[in-house]
Amino acid sequence: MTAGTQIIDVTDAAGRLVEPEWLARAERVHRQLRSALPAAYAPKMQRVFEGGGRMCVVARGREVEGLALYRIYENTFSGVRLYVDDLVTDDARRSTGVGKALLGHIEALARTSGCDDLALDSGTQRTQAHKFYYREGMVASSFHFTKRLS
Secondary structure: OOOOEEEEEOEOOOOOEOOHHHHHHHHHHHHHHOOOOOOOHHHHHHHHHHOOOEEEEEEEOOEEEEEEEEEEEEEOOOEEEEEEEEEEEOHHHOOOOHHHHHHHHHHHHHHHOOOOEEEEOOOOOOHHHHHHHHHOOOOOOOOOOOOOOO
16 A cells, blocks of 8 residues: 555444445446446445445545445354455556555454455456466466346
């Protein structure tokens, strides 16, 4: 991260929106990864937060340079897991340490929350992202299968 940047938790540990102005500022960057997000961004994100999602952003001044959307849950396979729904750096800020800062922040959250692992899925076409995840010590541990129901 560069001088003058900070990580801001948009939600608290219970999923309450505590920084609504930062949620609004995050929308532009979030759409760089998730272009199909509905026009009604804030209500969509509120439902995600109510379902366990949490968000933090990297900001410089009033600009969002990246964001992470994540959740903590327990399952039978991995125990307690921090799962990253979305990790995105603004296209103009790639390779400047924003992604590394976000990943470091959520890894620290996972550790202090007693998580057994940190996981994410990445589209097969996102080869640059895969290189980043490998550099950060992550491994490809399984295939992820989906079937659209609508």
